[in-house]
Amino acid sequence: MHIQPLDELELLYPDFFVHYLQDFERVRPFFLYDPHDPEAFARRALALERSGHRPPREAVAEALHAYNRRLGAEEPALEAARRLADPQALAVVGGQQPGLATGPLYTVYKALGVIRLARQLEDNLRRPVVPVFWLATEDHDLEESNRLYVVDDRGRLRLLRLPAPAGGGQLSLGALPLTPAARAVVAELVRLSGVSHENPFARLLEEERQAARTFGEWAARLMARLFSGHGLVLLDPMEPSLRRLARSLLQRAVVRREAIHRELTAAAQRLERRGYRPQLQLAPEHSHLFYYDRGRRVALLWRDGEFTDRHGRLHMSAGEVARRLEISPESFSPNVVLRPMVQDWLLPTVAFVTGPGETHYLAQLRDVYPLFGLEMPVIVPRPGFTLIAPEAVERLRRYRVGVGDILRDPGGCRQRALAALDPVGIDRRFEEVRTRIKDLYAELLDELELIRPELRPLGQQNLGRILAQVDYLHRKAWQHHRRRHREVTRDFDWLENSLRPAGVPQERVHNAFSYLLRYGDRWLRTLLRAPGSDGHRLVFLETPAEAGAEAGLIGRGEDGR
Numbered sequence: 001m002h003i004q005p006l007d008e009l010e011l012l013y014p015d016f017f018v019h020y021l022q023d024f025e026r027v028r029p030f031f032l033y034d035p036h037d038p039e040a041f042a043r044r045a046l047a048l049e050r051s052g053h054r055p056p057r058e059a060v061a062e063a064l065h066a067y068n069r070r071l072g073a074e075e076p077a078l079e080a081a082r083r084l085a086d087p088q089a090l091a092v093v094g095g096q097q098p099g100l101a102t103g104p105l106y107t108v109y110k111a112l113g114v115i116r117l118a119r120q121l122e123d124n125l126r127r128p129v130v131p132v133f134w135l136a137t138e139d140h141d142l143e144e145s146n147r148l149y150v151v152d153d154r155g156r157l158r159l160l161r162l163p164a165p166a167g168g169g170q171l172s173l174g175a176l177p178l179t180p181a182a183r184a185v186v187a188e189l190v191r192l193s194g195v196s197h198e199n200p201f202a203r204l205l206e207e208e209r210q211a212a213r214t215f216g217e218w219a220a221r222l223m224a225r226l227f228s229g230h231g232l233v234l235l236d237p238m239e240p241s242l243r244r245l246a247r248s249l250l251q252r253a254v255v256r257r258e259a260i261h262r263e264l265t266a267a268a269q270r271l272e273r274r275g276y277r278p279q280l281q282l283a284p285e286h287s288h289l290f291y292y293d294r295g296r297r298v299a300l301l302w303r304d305g306e307f308t309d310r311h312g313r314l315h316m317s318a319g320e321v322a323r324r325l326e327i328s329p330e331s332f333s334p335n336v337v338l339r340p341m342v343q344d345w346l347l348p349t350v351a352f353v354t355g356p357g358e359t360h361y362l363a364q365l366r367d368v369y370p371l372f373g374l375e376m377p378v379i380v381p382r383p384g385f386t387l388i389a390p391e392a393v394e395r396l397r398r399y400r401v402g403v404g405d406i407l408r409d410p411g412g413c414r415q416r417a418l419a420a421l422d423p424v425g426i427d428r429r430f431e432e433v434r435t436r437i438k439d440l441y442a443e444l445l446d447e448l449e450l451i452r453p454e455l456r457p458l459g460q461q462n463l464g465r466i467l468a469q470v471d472y473l474h475r476k477a478w479q480h481h482r483r484r485h486r487e488v489t490r491d492f493d494w495l496e497n498s499l500r501p502a503g504v505p506q507e508r509v510h511n512a513f514s515y516l517l518r519y520g521d522r523w524l525r526t527l528l529r530a531p532g533s534d535g536h537r538l539v540f541l542e543t544p545a546e547a548g549a550e551a552g553l554i555g556r557g558e559d560g561r
Contacts (some may be wrong), residue, residue, distance in 0.1 A: 137174025155494030
């Protein structure tokens with residue numbers, strides 16, 4: 001397997017993230033630590049020791065050990081959860097909402113980044129560093145999580161979708177029942193991947209589907225099967241014991257909502273002055289909390305001296321919210337602003353591994369942390385990869401195009417390949433015809449104007465109709481040329497859908513299991529061992545025969561950690 005860097009990050013990522021990776025000085029005012037500074041992590045560790053806030057280590061360690069054990073996690077993850085009770089232990093944290101069969105590839109890449117960085121920091125800082133993956137099970141946007149895409153054997157991008165259960169609207173993903181329809185999704189994913197149901201990863205998907213009761217639990221069990229052998233500790237914030245441990249932070253949020261909004265607004269203005277668009281633009285009435293109203297997760301808003309929902313059906317005084325938070329904190333959950341605060345309230349977070357969108361919105365939170373007696377940790381960009389299947393390599397070589405060419409302009413690559421097979425020079429010939437028609441009409445209209453001036457605009461309209469017919473014939477010529485060379489068109493459709501699906505980075509669309517099913521897991525184990533680095537890497541996969549077709553991730557890490 002071959003790995004090489006992609007230099008043109010702007011092909012895949014927005015400006016803010018590219019600047020964070022390559023030109024940190026431009027965004028430094030929005031963060032406390034430079035992740036490129038090797039001393040930043042030691043300074044953050046020292047700041048945690050001197051902080052007035054002490055995470056509830058033993059209680060969190062106990063809760064995480066029990067939760068991961070219920071998931072069937074392997075001993076390395078259970079041992080890592082126990083290590084969080086050590087007063088010297090630190091945590092590297094990353095997270096994502098549960099997705100169908102783990103969701104887009106970037107979810108797996110975040111887990112990789114968390115594990116790799118924790119190992120690196122444990123070696124460098126000479127103290128326990130635990131990798132923790134925060135499963136955002138509180139999220140209730142099923143339409144963002146219930147789909148996956150796979151490229152079939154004809155190069156088409158196929159959508160697989162898990163229908164919402166009856167009455168599932170606004171239920172958190174961690175409470176959403178996993179319906180029998182999930183079995184059909186697994187079967188179709190396996191079929192489109194071109195493997196049998198005896199494939200080890202097909203069995204893994206089905207085994208954990210049968211064991212899970214909710215959508216969130218299925219995602220958690222799959223992540224545990226893939227990564228618990230490498231020490232990754234999963235955290236579900238909906239666990240009642242964890243919510244009780246975060247009670248006082250949520251209580252502070254209620255009384256400091258105006259200060260939170262001021263800091264968000266001030267940071268948004270600073271971003272705009274530097275030419276960046278703020279990611280968080282919340283109304284001042286938002287309390288930054290959600291409330292579970294008969295199981296439905298609804299945003300709490302402060303209106304006319306009371307807390308209510310968007311539709312005005314829920315009514316609670318400030319005193320009532322405070323009372324319910326004290327008695328039943330699990331009835332509340334944080335929004336996007338408070339989630340990092342809850343994370344660092346519970347965990348001794350030395351580093352937070354984030355994607356492009358998260359990194360951008362965290363730029364507005366630097367001055368929100370101190371409102372809770374906290375400090376922003378080191379924000380470390382997650383690793384990014386584009387997986388290049390052996391079938392893609394064959395096509396790239398056949399047409400003498402590079403991966404960067406496809407990422408930059410897949411349509412242009414397709415057009416140039418077809419043009420090279422064009423026996424008449426379609427574009428050139430039609431341009432010649434247009435030019436000749438225009439020239440002839442220019443002479444004709446000059447002469448007709450001598451008969452009657454009104455004939456010129458009439459002739460110009462007539463010319464437009466003729467050119468429209470020429471354009472129509474031009475399109476038809478290309479259509480028939482493409483049909484004549486269907487294989488070329490299919491090859492470039494395959495390359496585009498494989499490497500730049502729907503015009504966005506592969507890691508945002510494709511699912512890890514479509515690659516695990518087809519190519520085994522050697523690529524994933526190799527990326528786990530690879531040294532951490534900024535930016536994006538191109539990963540040239542091997543066929544199962546070349547890779548040895550092991551099922552290896554289900555087990556301890558090869559280095560024993």
